[in-house]
Amino acid sequence: MGMRKTLTIAGSDSGGGAGIQADLKTFQERDVFGTSVITAITAQNTLGVHDVYPQTVEAVRSQLNAVLSDIGADSVKTGMLFSSELIVAVSEIIKAYQVPNLVIDPVMIAKGGASLLQKEAILALKEKLLPIGKVITPNLPEASELLNGQSIRSVDEMEQAAKLLHQSGAESVLIKGGHLEGATSIDVLYDQGRFYHYEAKRIDTKHTHGTGCTYSACIAAELAKGQSLPEAVSIAKDFITAAITHSLSIGEGIGPTNHAAYRHFVSTRI
Ligand SMILES: Nc1ncnc2c1ncn2[C@@H]1O[C@H](COP(=O)(O)OP(=O)(O)O)[C@@H](O)[C@H]1O
Numbered sequence: 001m002g003m004r005k006t007l008t009i010a011g012s013d014s015g016g017g018a019g020i021q022a023d024l025k026t027f028q029e030r031d032v033f034g035t036s037v038i039t040a041i042t043a044q045n046t047l048g049v050h051d052v053y054p055q056t057v058e059a060v061r062s063q064l065n066a067v068l069s070d071i072g073a074d075s076v077k078t079g080m081l082f083s084s085e086l087i088v089a090v091s092e093i094i095k096a097y098q099v100p101n102l103v104i105d106p107v108m109i110a111k112g113g114a115s116l117l118q119k120e121a122i123l124a125l126k127e128k129l130l131p132i133g134k135v136i137t138p139n140l141p142e143a144s145e146l147l148n149g150q151s152i153r154s155v156d157e158m159e160q161a162a163k164l165l166h167q168s169g170a171e172s173v174l175i176k177g178g179h180l181e182g183a184t185s186i187d188v189l190y191d192q193g194r195f196y197h198y199e200a201k202r203i204d205t206k207h208t209h210g211t212g213c214t215y216s217a218c219i220a221a222e223l224a225k226g227q228s229l230p231e232a233v234s235i236a237k238d239f240i241t242a243a244i245t246h247s248l249s250i251g252e253g254i255g256p257t258n259h260a261a262y263r264h265f266v267s268t269r270i
């Protein structure tokens with residue numbers, strides 16, 4: 001059958017820990033062939049985002065057509081999409097090529113506080129992208145934002161929020177609990193009318209740059225290889241937990257996760 005292919009549509013992180021760079025490193029680790037469409041170039045390091053240079057709609061369309069007209073994709077993930085015009089263009093092309101297994105990571109704000117999605121683009125994300133996705137993977141602030149500011153402070157509230165996001169058009173919803181407190185970090189998946197919990201020991205580290213990107217990239221890679229969504233999330237949870245456990249103290253700020261850690265796997269799941 002040949003190698004499975006996964007496409008990332010995201011922003012470039014010059015610091016190498018998040019965005020396109022995290023995605024391609026993850027695809028390589030998970031044994032899928034990675035392709036990329038760059039929506040924006042960020043000048044970024046572990047201390048924060050210096051500048052954002054969004055690409056034109058034409059540049060994004062052209063990259064998408066180049067990849068999909070020839071190579072194709074068994075799955076795709078979206079990360080930083082920046083504006084509603086880019087979201088509309090990406091949605092139209094994914095739909096036209098009938099690309100399967102769309103994983104939407106609704107990236108909004110970088111850990112240092114820089115905006116990676118314009119406020120007015122949230123509506124386009126909800127109306128155009130959400131309905132064609134297989135799964136959306138918000139962290140807690142992103143899930144709140146998608147639900148018009150509703151607060152989410154517990155696993156019960158994560159379940160309610162996941163159901164609400166499903167009702168608003170997402171096929172399946174994975175809410176990540178990294179921003180909660182407690183001895184463990186719990187993610188909640190709502191898929192086909194069922195809830196799944198993914199729990200791992202909370203690791204005491206500040207080096208979590210690129211966790212969300214890496215997690216969603218791994219889910220997309222596993223879907224490309226034919227795993228069911230609950231199984232893909234389970235593998236990705238192990239992958240991200242190992243990557244955080246062995247995260248890297250690179251730079252002066254929030255260092256990146258270690259994409260190679262899963263290869264030297266240490267079981268950290270509960
Ligand atoms: N300190 C931590 N220890 C263990 N797992 C974590 C930690 N922080 C985040 N995670 C996990 O990393 C993944 C990304 O979560 P999160 O930090 O919520 O997303 P984002 O990077 O999009 O803000 C989730 O599986 C979450 O549970």
Ligand SMILES: Cc1ncc(COP(=O)(O)O)c(N)n1
Pocket residue numbers: 010011012013018019020042044079080107109110111116208209210211212213214
């Ligand atoms: C280009 C780009 N995309 C996404 C993120 C978010 O990263 P995280 O996974 O830490 O939320 C980032 N900092 N830069």
